[in-house]
Amino acid sequence: MDNLWIWVVAAVVVAVAVIVGVVFAVRGRSTPPVEAPPEEPQVEDEPQPEAPETAAAKAAPAAPAVETPEPVAGRLVRLRSRLARSNNALGKGLLALLASDRLDDDVWDEVEETLLTADVGMADTTAVVERLRERVKVLGTRDPEELRGLLKSELTAVLEPDLDRSIATASPSGEGPAVILMVGVNGSGKTTTCGRVARVLVAEGKNVVMGAADTFRAAAAEQLETWGARVGAKVVRRGEGADPASVAFDAVKAGAEDGADVVLVDTAGRLQNKSGLMDELGKVKRVIEKQGPVAETLLVLDATTGQNGLQQAKVFGEVVQVTGIVLTKLDGSAKGGIVIAVQRQLGVPVKLVGLGEGPDDLAPFEVGAFVDALVDGTES
Numbered sequence: 001m002d003n004l005w006i007w008v009v010a011a012v013v014v015a016v017a018v019i020v021g022v023v024f025a026v027r028g029r030s031t032p033p034v035e036a037p038p039e040e041p042q043v044e045d046e047p048q049p050e051a052p053e054t055a056a057a058k059a060a061p062a063a064p065a066v067e068t069p070e071p072v073a074g075r076l077v078r079l080r081s082r083l084a085r086s087n088n089a090l091g092k093g094l095l096a097l098l099a100s101d102r103l104d105d106d107v108w109d110e111v112e113e114t115l116l117t118a119d120v121g122m123a124d125t126t127a128v129v130e131r132l133r134e135r136v137k138v139l140g141t142r143d144p145e146e147l148r149g150l151l152k153s154e155l156t157a158v159l160e161p162d163l164d165r166s167i168a169t170a171s172p173s174g175e176g177p178a179v180i181l182m183v184g185v186n187g188s189g190k191t192t193t194c195g196r197v198a199r200v201l202v203a204e205g206k207n208v209v210m211g212a213a214d215t216f217r218a219a220a221a222e223q224l225e226t227w228g229a230r231v232g233a234k235v236v237r238r239g240e241g242a243d244p245a246s247v248a249f250d251a252v253k254a255g256a257e258d259g260a261d262v263v264l265v266d267t268a269g270r271l272q273n274k275s276g277l278m279d280e281l282g283k284v285k286r287v288i289e290k291q292g293p294v295a296e297t298l299l300v301l302d303a304t305t306g307q308n309g310l311q312q313a314k315v316f317g318e319v320v321q322v323t324g325i326v327l328t329k330l331d332g333s334a335k336g337g338i339v340i341a342v343q344r345q346l347g348v349p350v351k352l353v354g355l356g357e358g359p360d361d362l363a364p365f366e367v368g369a370f371v372d373a374l375v376d377g378t379e380s
């Protein structure tokens with residue numbers, strides 16, 4: 001009996017102990033100790049895991065996405081439709097006239113008229129018509145394909161296919177970078193051409209520096225910087241109103257120090273009849289030449305300005321010896337004949353043509369492809 005009591009008491013003690021233990025365990029979990037650190041600060045102290053994009057952006061904050069320009073070879077052929085679209089009238093018009101039943105004086109007058117309307121210019125129009133007339137007579141041909149061939153060969157001849165149209169990318173002195181100076185009236189496409197030429201040169205593995213010698217507006221230097229950033233080319237600039245000649249000098253100096261192959265100098269647009277501004281341009285060139293000769297002076301002409309462009313070309317040629325013409329906006333001009341006129345009257349080759357606003361819409365001028373586009377239009 002005694003034993004039974006002992007067992008009962010022991011069982012009660014164990015049961016009470018178990019109940020007390022369970023109660024404490026439950027309370028311990030649900031009620032955090034007062035001194036436990038609050039959750040908020042703990043979370044703040046921990047480094048935040050970053051989203052992968054954010055981490056990548058931080059790793060390369062200023063690296064511009066360097067672009068790869070389209071190949072230069074065959075650009076004129078690629079862009080031919082733009083040229084042909086605007087010049088369809090010339091080729092089609094001429095061929096239609098040549099296919100007339102009777103090739104009399106009136107028809108030849110119309111051929112002349114068509115060429116003049118396309119801005120070919122008086123002297124070359126007369127020369128082309130005379131030669132064409134002569135050859136048609138001698139050959140006695142009325143075959144459209146032969147006439148097309150004759151027309152092409154005459155236009156090719158006046159475009160002087162043997163002229164050297166390469167852009168100099170080596171210094172004439174054999175030392176330091178080749179300096180390419182971009183000149184022209186306002187809005188002709190100088191800055192765009194600097195940017196596009198830089199793309200081509202960088203794609204060819206050349207080290208290019210650009211000089212923002214258009215200090216009229218801060219936006220001009222920014223525009224050039226944008227082009228430079230796209231291909232990773234350094235741009236030398238100074239504040240608005242700085243002396244353009246000294247910016248050009250600094251750019252050439254920086255190019256020489258960096259071992260650059262080419263320094264492209266962008267200048268402000270100026271009207272050829274503003275003598276003060278033309279003098280300033282002459283000074284830019286002279287100051288550059290303190291470090292070595294300029295390899296190339298490119299006159300950038302807007303093809304849509306037609307014959308007016310010829311007057312500009314003449315004056316620019318007198319102030320800075322122009323070595324090549326860049327004819328921009330040929331995509332927007334129905335007067336492709338300006339190529340013939342400008343080249344003949346200046347005695348300077350058209351080296352590059354602009355056929356759109358895109359970064360790679362600048363093509364080396366090729367006489368064959370140009371004449372094909374002019375005469376054949378969009379037919380092929």
Ligand SMILES: Nc1nc2c(ncn2[C@@H]2O[C@H](COP(=O)(O)OP(=O)(O)OP(=O)(O)O)[C@@H](O)[C@H]2O)c(=O)[nH]1
Binds near residue numbers: 191269330
């Ligand atoms: N359609 C077409 N637009 C062009 C071509 N070349 C340049 N442009 C446009 O012409 C405008 C003027 O070009 P810019 O390069 O700023 O001309 P700019 O000679 O530097 O002008 P300024 O510095 O103000 O004298 C821009 O809107 C260009 O995109 C071209 O070949 N075709």
Ligand SMILES: [Mg+2]
Binds near residue numbers: 220
């Ligand atoms: Mg400009």
